[in-house]
Amino acid sequence: MSTIDKNAKYRPSHEWARREGNLVVIGISDHAQHALGDIVFVELPETGKVFKQGDTLGVVESVKAASDIYMPLSGKIAAVNGDLAGSPDLVNKDCYGSGWFVKIEAAKLPEWDGLLTPEAYEVESGKEE
């Protein structure tokens, strides 16, 4: 059984988003990191880049699989987790904490309401298990 961060909201494609001050932190869920296996590489954009909701934000790779990461919300990249370059395993170890991907300045906060609640995501991702 995967863990779920009750303070975050989710996309069905397994990204989470969590509001921290003026920014929104984005990562992938425990369910996703588990399905991918040992993560060996995370490709992330540069700060300052602007994305729309649903755009491909980056790629996460394990030995046997690769998966695109999609933007849960539209916005501008304010910070990128530089630690992932040297330690991609942080995503496996602590996907809701030190394994975060980017922080964004969200452009359209109403999009937030369209994301899955932790309860709804738990049901969604449970179907795949």
Place this chain on the structure above:
Amino acid sequence: MNLIPEPLVYELSSPGRVGVAMPDCDVPGTPIPAVFARPELKLPEIDELTAVRHFTRLSQKNFSIDTQFYPLGSCTMKYNPKVNEAAASFPGWLHTHPLVGDGYSQGALELMWKLQRVLAEIGGFQAVSLQPAAGAHGELSGVFMIRACQIARGQSGRTRILIPDSAHGTNPASCAMAGMEAVTIPSAPDGGVDLDALKAVLDDSVAGIMLTNPNTLGLFERNIEKIAAMVHEAGGLVYGDGANLNALAGILKPGSVGIDVMHYNLHKTFSTPHGGGGPGVGIVAAGSTLKDYLPGPIVAEKDGTYSFVRPSASIGRMKLFNGNFGVLVRAYTYIRMLGAEGLRRMAENAVLNANYLRVLVEKTWKLKYPRICMHEFVAMGDVAPGVRTLDVAKRLIDCGFHPPTIYFPLIVPEALMIEPTETESKETLDAFAATLATIAREAVEHPELLAQAPHVTPIGRLDEVAAARCPVLCYRG
């Protein structure tokens, strides 16, 4: 199998040693401008015997067809006759130049022309280009041809290619390289294309379909004629992935059931060596609709004289010069020895061996589709709780067999895809089936034997995660 660690060639180096002595310069020298001169060249320095031992020992760390049963599904690891090598080693092939001109290369052109003809006949097609260097390269050529034909028909909006979910990964990747969108269509419960799902996506955005037949489940697509008709009706074209032609040569001409363009892997069906990864050849053959779009040049004959010509609407050149010519010589040698009767025998025995092995394996293993198969079949490796296909594969290595293809096709969980080929004897198949039965028992009684396998190889399972996280891709002294 050589179990002794072999140093890297750099680690065998000692300054001043010479492997190959070159002649002294017999002309007056010209100084090399100092500003451009290379200050240092860090290559190994080893003597010839050290080189010979090094590479001989490395070779002894490989499983190969020459040393082991190698039932790798969809790869057709059949015996590569030694006569192929002899035929390809004539100096008249090795030391002839691609630009010497048609007049001085009539022998090479003659061989290419004859090979084009026999390959067209085998598939029931009108013309063949020998240029593509691999299956994926043939696919890319074929998708380019479909695209060019659709544009010529005024149908440039057709940018989608339909691909069954059982297909090789090269199919969608080739579409992307050709600027087309790959659309996956699901398989029906019987392993074939789901006709309703196909019908639902056939609209005027579809350029064509890519079909592997027999498919990667080892099953012949029984609805092939119906599928081709539906796609043609909707304005699309049909690409045949010939990866599994070994089951069909002399049995069915793919061109006779609606395939418009197809690649054949000469390194599978036509016995040219895989070489640890290549060189292959993925010739493309086409019927009346697409033959003018073939990559070129191809060889034409007039009054006993051969020359290069370019198909009238050719997609252009896919490769330098004349394709992997040396591989063509090997394939032609093989076909010439077999003739029509031999080719049919080849396919018949490939399918017979696969079915015989299937029936034996089925006694202890679950099969995805327990029915008559073509050249290969797919078993499932989770023979006992907690046992994975990877463990079974590694345990087979201990028993002296190369593992089958594993975890492919993607639609079968824990897939073990087994293709014995026609060049294996009944005794080999019996021994392999008996070993699989033993492993099935071990999986229950001694699962640790599987989990820790292989035990008798130069190295154990490698930490691929660490290798990918901090890649070391070069010797760094």
Place this chain on the structure above:
Amino acid sequence: MPFIPNTEADRQAMLSEIGIGSVEALFDDIPAGKRFPKLDLPKGISEMEVLREIGAMAAKNATASNFAWFLGAGAYNHYIPALVPALASRGEFMTSYTPYQPEVSQGSLQAIFEYQSMAAELFGMDVVNASHYDGATALAEAVILAWRSAPGRKRVLVPEALHPEYKEVIRTYLKAFDLKVDEWTGSASRAASGVDARTCAFVVQWPDFRGELHDLAGVADTVHAAGALFLVHVDPILTGIWKSPGSYGADVVTAEGQSLGNAMNFGGPFLGMMGVTTKLVRKLPGRIAGEAKDHEGRRGFVLTLTAREQHIRREKAVSNICSNQGLVMLQTCIYLAAMGRNGMRKVAELCWHKAHYAASLIGRLPGFQVANGTFFKEFTVKTPVPAAGIVEKLERLGIVPGLALSRYEAKRDRELLVCVTEMNTREQIELLARSLQEAAK
């Protein structure tokens, strides 16, 4: 039947185990009307007969062993030491598949790793992959790599003097993409200033098709300042004496590796080589071997970074390439190991000295002129009469003097591309010069 062990008795036993009466019954899924077609092929023959027949065809070709050979233009007559084919043709190398099971493929994998290491040294690059189909497809894929690395830049600058067949392959490969190929002329350093904000790559063939060996000093700075990648397609033999493309700041280096231990073979199989800087490694197409450890800490090699590839990424892969030129790459690996530091330098020096000696003789002939500034082993000669006629005359005398450039470009009818390697003796070179003079009369 050749190559099939099953006897009639075996077949019967197998059919009865399967539970069917005949082999034909295995093919019931195949449309009945189309099943077992007649194939109009010549009747099969024995091994002895086939070798006689194919040997007769092979004997019709002109070869570099029967002629004084000065034709290069992308396929080169270099010496292949005897150990190269002897070792590469071992069945354990030749009849193995792609090394997907590392425990029983350490031979192939270690050889790939050694090849990658030695090729990276030649190029002066960080990483080299396990090969492409040939130099032209490698360069085409390098251009695609550059295009994908710089989204929005839709122009690539290639030399006007790029090998015409390379241009053709690039054109075919790029047909589907929204990418414009422009050609540069003149010196590389001046042409590099043509790189603008729309350009993703500046390509140099080194030496170019007509033999010119451009000075690359400063080119990388200009190209990088404009935000594009610098691609160099190099003659790998040149790197034995010349500063590497990497030392000039190349981002991607490609090469045709046929020269390194592989026969001309009427144009294939050849070896596409590609190397990149560490920064671009995740965009590099093709297979790559890497070092790894097993649970006991023993060193081994494994195909790595595979998530870039088609079998995982499918339509999102960096390329559709699946196979490589394994055996050709192995030949090159053995060649580089056996030639080593001294041999590679020596071959390159022999090519340099002999080509310059030939050029000095030919340049002195009345009406002939060497067109190049700096060159390596191949140079363009301006001829007083059409070069195609000269070639025809000399071929009858047992000399293949080079390539008449009119083959690819009608207006260059008085230009002959002459290639001199370590294989050409002083006598052959002097014979060539004398015969050219004779033929121009």
